[in-house]
Amino acid sequence: MSGVLVTTTINGDAVQFACPEEETLLDALRDRVGLLGVKEGCGTGDCGACSITLDGRLVCSCLVLAAEAEGREIGTVEGLVEGGKLHPLQESFISHAALQCGICTPGFLVAAKSLLDRNPDPTETEIRYALAGNLCRCTGYDKIVRAVQNAAKEMRTAKSA
Amino acid sequence: MRYEAPTTSSEAAALLAAETGEAFVLAGGTDLLVRMKNLMVEPELVVDVKRIDAMRSIEATTDGGFRIGAAVPGIEVGEHEALGRAWPGVVEAVQLIGSDQIQGRCTIAGNVCNASPAADTTPALIAADAQVEIVGPKGRRTLPVASVATGPGKTSLAKGELVEAILLPPRPAHSGDAYLRFTPRTEMDIAVVGAAVSLTLKDGVITAARVALGAIAPTAIEVEAAAAAIIGSKLDDGAIAALVAACSAACKPIDDKRGTIEYRTEVAGVLAKRAAMIAFERAGGSR
Ligand SMILES: Cc1cc2nc3c(=O)[nH]c(=O)nc-3n(C[C@H](O)[C@H](O)[C@H](O)COP(=O)(O)OP(=O)(O)OC[C@H]3O[C@@H](n4cnc5c(N)ncnc54)[C@H](O)[C@@H]3O)c2cc1C
Numbered sequence: 001m002s003g004v005l006v007t008t009t010i011n012g013d014a015v016q017f018a019c020p021e022e023e024t025l026l027d028a029l030r031d032r033v034g035l036l037g038v039k040e041g042c043g044t045g046d047c048g049a050c051s052i053t054l055d056g057r058l059v060c061s062c063l064v065l066a067a068e069a070e071g072r073e074i075g076t077v078e079g080l081v082e083g084g085k086l087h088p089l090q091e092s093f094i095s096h097a098a099l100q101c102g103i104c105t106p107g108f109l110v111a112a113k114s115l116l117d118r119n120p121d122p123t124e125t126e127i128r129y130a131l132a133g134n135l136c137r138c139t140g141y142d143k144i145v146r147a148v149q150n151a152a153k154e155m156r157t158a159k160s161a
Numbered sequence: 162m163r164y165e166a167p168t169t170s171s172e173a174a175a176l177l178a179a180e181t182g183e184a185f186v187l188a189g190g191t192d193l194l195v196r197m198k199n200l201m202v203e204p205e206l207v208v209d210v211k212r213i214d215a216m217r218s219i220e221a222t223t224d225g226g227f228r229i230g231a232a233v234p235g236i237e238v239g240e241h242e243a244l245g246r247a248w249p250g251v252v253e254a255v256q257l258i259g260s261d262q263i264q265g266r267c268t269i270a271g272n273v274c275n276a277s278p279a280a281d282t283t284p285a286l287i288a289a290d291a292q293v294e295i296v297g298p299k300g301r302r303t304l305p306v307a308s309v310a311t312g313p314g315k316t317s318l319a320k321g322e323l324v325e326a327i328l329l330p331p332r333p334a335h336s337g338d339a340y341l342r343f344t345p346r347t348e349m350d351i352a353v354v355g356a357a358v359s360l361t362l363k364d365g366v367i368t369a370a371r372v373a374l375g376a377i378a379p380t381a382i383e384v385e386a387a388a389a390a391i392i393g394s395k396l397d398d399g400a401i402a403a404l405v406a407a408c409s410a411a412c413k414p415i416d417d418k419r420g421t422i423e424y425r426t427e428v429a430g431v432l433a434k435r436a437a438m439i440a441f442e443r444a445g446g447s448r
């Protein structure tokens with residue numbers, strides 16, 4: 001097989017995989033690394049289900065070639081859990097019933113975390129703009145926005161405590 | 162397909178020039194990977210430019226302008242404070258592209274070279290009198306942004322040529338620019354019409370102006386008659402009416418599901434008027 005060998009860091013762990021040069025990072029993360037939290041909705045940048053961070057920037061993994069990840073740092077929804085404990089955003093999505101089928105949820109979580117990392121106290125409008133690249137066909141956006149607002153509040157309280 | 166990630170522009174140019182099959186520059190990939198996914202293109206070679214240092218930063222130039230590397234993503238353009246103060250219209254055009262996810266990847270050079278008639282940054286760059294710095298197998302040249310796209314999806318770049326940077330000129334005191342687009346949705350949509358105005362004032366009177374429109378012709382266009390209509394004025398109602406008329410007269414739009422010819426022609430004038438008023442205010446003018 002012609003192809004590339006990619007050495008990269010995923011959620012803090014060094015990972016190596018081989019794949020064809022035209023393979024997207026989305027496909028490589030799912031099919032070669034086994035990170036099934038990264039979802040494919042559209043494959044064309046519209047739905048955000050495949051959201052990850054690449055060197056700390058939020059991106060759609062469907063619009064990144066796996067080969068581009070060489071030497072980069074990738075963050076996926078699997079990286080939100082620390083020491084077996086769900087991230088406050090994940091807890092908040094559950095308590096606010098901010099998911100139904102769940103296919104959009106990992107993307108929303110990664111995008112919401114990226115927002116809160118930059119802006120721990122976003123307004124509702126800021127949250128809605130930050131999540132405009134994520135589509136949900138079942139839940140409705142209000143519950144998702146409330147869940148993010150609640151998680152932001154809890155994280156701020158935990159930090160000041 | 163072959164994937165290459167060279168570290169210099171001349172290496173990138175040599176790779177592109179030597180490939181006999183279809184070859185593409187890969188910047189943010191937000192257009193290219195969509196086209197690959199839809200099998201609209203099946204490249205033999207993709208040259209990733211994001212590891213080329215000369216393309217990765219935004220620099221203030223010695224003449225007082227800015228040089229934006231061709232691989233700088235939208236989010237970094239938005240984070241650059243000095244650039245935002247000097248060219249708020251250009252920056253707002255960049256920030257309109259897609260979602261936060263797309264901002265993490267999309268580049269100005271990709272937007273211009275993709276040559277969509279509706280590309281958001283192109284009218285703002287034309288109004289700003291921006292140039293692209295091109296590297297090719299035969300060396301370097303610069304080209305006004307308006308001369309890059311020659312039609313939908315087509316550019317004047319020769320085989321092996323690629324854009325290394327976008328050059329914004331120095332900004333005189335009392336200048337302002339603005340870009341507005343009309344889309345049915347507030348986010349994640351393609352411009353039905355885009356309008357950009359850049360102007361400079363002296364004693365409250367417009368002494369220089371450039372006006373450009375997007376999505377109303379096969380390429381974004383500069384409308385010199387619209388600029389002439391406001392130069393020498395304090396943007397009074399008469400000057401605005403003449404600007405609106407000149408913009409509508411310059412439109413050669415298509416009819417499609419997102420807007421009819423009549424609609425686009427009308428909206429072009431309205432947006433140009435609003436953009437002119439914002440640019441005027443940003444320049445410190447009062448009507
Ligand atoms: C969900 C979504 C929303 C979008 N919303 C908008 C929007 O609101 N407004 C808008 O204008 N666009 C939008 N786009 C289109 C796209 O994001 C922009 O055109 C973007 O600026 C392209 O930049 P890129 O770096 O990703 O280009 P790429 O995909 O890397 O490249 C685009 C084209 O330009 C060529 N190219 C790239 N860099 C160079 C270079 N340095 N020299 C020569 N050729 C080069 C490539 O070969 C390719 O043909 C959207 C796309 C998606 C997927």
Ligand code: FES
Nearest residue numbers: 041042043048062
């Ligand atoms: S799968 Fe990537 S944005 Fe939809």
Ligand code: FES
Nearest residue numbers: 100101102136137
């Ligand atoms: S929960 Fe089903 S798409 Fe969002």
